[in-house]
Amino acid sequence: MLNRITLENGVRIICEKIPYMRSVSVGIWVGAGSRNEKKEINGISHFIEHMLFKGTKKRSAKEIAESIDSIGGQINAFTAKECTCYYTKTLDTHIDIAIDVLSDMFFNSVFSEKDIEIERKVVLEEISMYEDSPEELVHDFLSETVWENDAIGMPILGTYECLKNINRNKIVDYISNHYLPENTVIAVAGNYDEKVLIENVKKNFESWRSDKVPVKQYERAQFKVSNKVKQKDIEQVHICLGFEGIEHGNDDLYSLLALNNVFGGGMSSRLFQKIREEKGLVYSIYSYPSSYCNTGLFTIYAGMSPEHQETFLKLVMDEIKQLVKYGISDDELAKSKEQLKGSYILGLESTSSRMNSLGKSELMLGIVNSPEEILMKIDAVNNEKVREIIDRVFQIEKMSLAAVGNIKGDIDFTKYI
Numbered sequence: 116m117l118n119r120i121t122l123e124n125g126v127r128i129i130c131e132k133i134p135y136m137r138s139v140s141v142g143i144w145v146g147a148g149s150r151n152e153k154k155e156i157n158g159i160s161h162f163i164e165h166m167l168f169k170g171t172k173k174r175s176a177k178e179i180a181e182s183i184d185s186i187g188g189q190i191n192a193f194t195a196k197e198c199t200c201y202y203t204k205t206l207d208t209h210i211d212i213a214i215d216v217l218s219d220m221f222f223n224s225v226f227s228e229k230d231i232e233i234e235r236k237v238v239l240e241e242i243s244m245y246e247d248s249p250e251e252l253v254h255d256f257l258s259e260t261v262w263e264n265d266a267i268g269m270p271i272l273g274t275y276e277c278l279k280n281i282n283r284n285k286i287v288d289y290i291s292n293h294y295l296p297e298n299t300v301i302a303v304a305g306n307y308d309e310k311v312l313i314e315n316v317k318k319n320f321e322s323w324r325s326d327k328v329p330v331k332q333y334e335r336a337q338f339k340v341s342n343k344v345k346q347k348d349i350e351q352v353h354i355c356l357g358f359e360g361i362e363h364g365n366d367d368l369y370s371l372l373a374l375n376n377v378f379g380g381g382m383s384s385r386l387f388q389k390i391r392e393e394k395g396l397v398y399s400i401y402s403y404p405s406s407y408c409n410t411g412l413f414t415i416y417a418g419m420s421p422e423h424q425e426t427f428l429k430l431v432m433d434e435i436k437q438l439v440k441y442g443i444s445d446d447e448l449a450k451s452k453e454q455l456k457g458s459y460i461l462g463l464e465s466t467s468s469r470m471n472s473l474g475k476s477e478l479m480l481g482i483v484n485s486p487e488e489i490l491m492k493i494d495a496v497n498n499e500k501v502r503e504i505i506d507r508v509f510q511i512e513k514m515s516l517a518a519v520g521n522i523k524g525d526i527d528f529t530k531y532i
Contacts, residue, residue: 116131116132117129117130117131117473117483117485118130118131118132118309119477119483120313122296122317122320122321123321124296124297124320124321124322124323124324125295125296125297125299126296126297126299126300126301126320126321126323127299127300127301127477127478128300128301128303128313128316129300129301129302129303129473129474129477129483130301130302130303130304130307130309130312130473131303131304131469131473132305132306132307132309133304133305133306133466133469134306135306136207136305136306136466137206137207137306138204138205138206138207138305138306138466139204139205139206139207139210139213139303139304139305139306139307139466140202140203140204140303140304140305140466140467140469140470141202141203141205141210141213141214141217141301141302141303141470142200142201142202142203142301142302142303142470142471142474143200143201143202143217143218143221143299143300143301144198144199144200144299144300144301144302144474144475144477144478145198145199145200145293145294145298145299145478146197146198146293146298146299146329146478146479147160147198147199147289147293147294147298148160148194148195148196148197148198148199148271149161149194149195149196149266149267149269149270149271149273150196150197150266150267150269150333150407151197151266151293151330152266152269152289153266154266154269154277155277155280156273156277156280156281156285156289157269157270157273157274157277158238158270158271158272158273158274158277158278158281159273159277159281159285159286159289160194160199160271160289160293161194161199161238161271161272161273162234162235162238162273162278162281162286163199163286163289163290164192164193164194164199164201165234165237165238166224166226166230166231166234166286167192167201167220167221167224168180168192168220169224169225169226169227169230169233169234170224170225170227170230171219171220171223171224171225172223172225173219173223174216174219176230179216179219179220182212182216183203183205183212183213183216186205186206186209186212187205187206188203188204188205188206188209188212188213189203189204189205190202190203190213190216190217194271195271196267196271196407197333197407197408197479198475198478198479200471200474201217201220201221202217202467202470203216203217204466204467207305207306207307210303210307210312210315211311211315214315214316214319215319218319218320221294222319222323226283226286226287228283231281231282231283231286235278235279235281238272238273238278239275239278241272242272242273242274242275242278245272249347249349249351249353249418249519249520250353250399250416250418252345252353252519253345253353253354253355253416253517253518253519254355254414254416255270255271256343256345256355256517256519257355257357257412257414257515257517258270258412259343259517260339260341260342260343260357260515260516260517261338261339261340261341261357261359261412261515262336262337262338262339262410263339263341264337264339265334265336265337267333267336267407267410268336291325291327292327293329295325295327295328295329296320296323296324296325297328297329298329299320300474300477300478301316301320302470302471302473302474302477303470303473304466304467304469304470304473305466305469305470333408333409335409335410336407336409336410338359338410338513338515339515340512340513340514340515341515341516342515342516342526342527343516343517343518344517344518344519344522344526345517345518345519346520346521346522347519347520347521348521349519349520349521350420350521351418351419351420351421351520352418352419352420352421352424352518352519352520352521352522353416353417353418353518353519353520354416354417354418354419354424354427354428354516354517354518354526355414355415355416355516355517355518356414356415356431356514356515356516357412357413357414357415357514357515357516357517358412358413358508358509358510358513358514358515359410359411359412359413359508359510359513360404360405360406360410360411360412360413360508361404361406361411361504361508362406362407362408362409362410362411363406363407363408363411363479363480364406364408364479364480365406366492366495367500367503367504367507368404368406368411369455369492369493369495369496370496370500370501370503370504371404371413371504371508372404372455373448373451373452373455373493373496373501374443374451374501374504374505375402375403375404375413376450376451376454376455377443377447377448377451378402378434378438378443379400379401379402379403379415380401380402380403381401381454384401384402385434385438386400386401386402386415386417386431386434387400387401389430389434390417390427390430390431390434394426394430396419396423396426396427396430397417397418397419397423397427398418399416399417399418400415400416400417400418401415401416402414402415402416403416408479413508415431417431421520421521421522424522424526428526432511435509435511436511438505438509439505439506439509439511442498442501442502442505443498443501445498448496448497448498448501452493452494452496455493456490456493459486459489459490459493460486460490463486
């Protein structure tokens with residue numbers, strides 16, 4: 116059962132009691148990610164996420180880790196383009212410890228100059244590790260390509276140059292402008308005593324005040340048709356093809372998800388079966404939609420030997436043309452919808468997955484759909500709606516390409532259209 120409470124200061128609490136579970140997941144969600152950053156301090160949202168684990172006025176970094184390790188729990192965080200989340204998963208008997216540690220990190224982090232310099236080295240190593248993973252790097256490169264002049268296109272980790280610009284004053288200033296009560300959601304899923312939980316959250320968050328007002332709206336990101344190559348001396352070529360997708364909160368996203376399952380979303384999909392299983396040209400190939408406030412992206416990814424690059428592009432364009440011309444069958448759609456429902460229901464069996472769904476929906480949309488409502492939205496998908504999505508998304512003349520690898524010159528994919 117869902118319960119939603121808004122404190123007087125604007126902090127929202129969204130919780131779902133699941134009495135048959137013995138675990139409970141708690142997350143503090145803040146509407147601040149890389150899309151909120153200025154170019155010169157790109158990466159500061161992610162850097163702050165790291166810094167909250169470096170010590171508070173009453174706990175060292177080691178003591179933060181030990182507080183949760185000693186009760187057999189998990190504590191972690193992640194930064195996305197439009198939000199940051201700090202979360203724990205513990206036994207239901209230890210929810211008070213989880214909330215105490217998270218709120219201590221959230222309000223009392225020290226941000227010492229020494230720790231900032233140490234963590235700067237850690238994040239720079241993280242960026243280097245990412246640069247050495249072209250199969251991941253190419254997805255960020257696609258975002259930079261299609262949203263070249265918008266903050267949504269900037270990498271979440273930031274860059275080597277930008278990390279050097281981040282100091283304590285900029286960290287404190289960014290937090291004061293973005294870490295605000297009205298911009299924060301406490302999400303809880305699992306087994307708990309509701310009265311005790313609400314009292315505990317109120318004790319830690321109710322007195323929080325700020326005279327700043329959160330900026331709610333992002334400017335609409337303009338999708339740019341482009342073709343860019345990042346040279347890297349590696350064995351494979353990694354290619355992402357991008358189309359403008361569906362924005363977060365739009366029910367058309369369910370039609371796109373159903374379509375994606377058929378097209379490139381799994382091992383039984385058309386792309387996987389044709390290009391990997393039948394032709395053996397790639398090891399990894401898949402497609403997926405990403406949704407954000409007022410914009411979205413549909414991505415097709417594959418990694419291959421440079422000698423297979425031309426054949427891959429021809430085959431993937433052939434599959435796109437087939438999709439545009441003939442769509443998908445009723446049988447394919449029916450199987451895809453069952454697949455969507457199955458993966459969604461199985462995800463509900465994890466308190467951390469449920470907490471993630473609650474927190475993100477409440478923070479980004481201000482509403483949380485029940486499992487029954489989600490299943491109804493999936494059931495409502497039909498081939499007419501899928502046809503509309505195909506025509507809307509798969510506009511070949513509005514396709515962008517990003518590639519990472521040992522590529523000579525630009526890739527001219529227009530000759531395959």
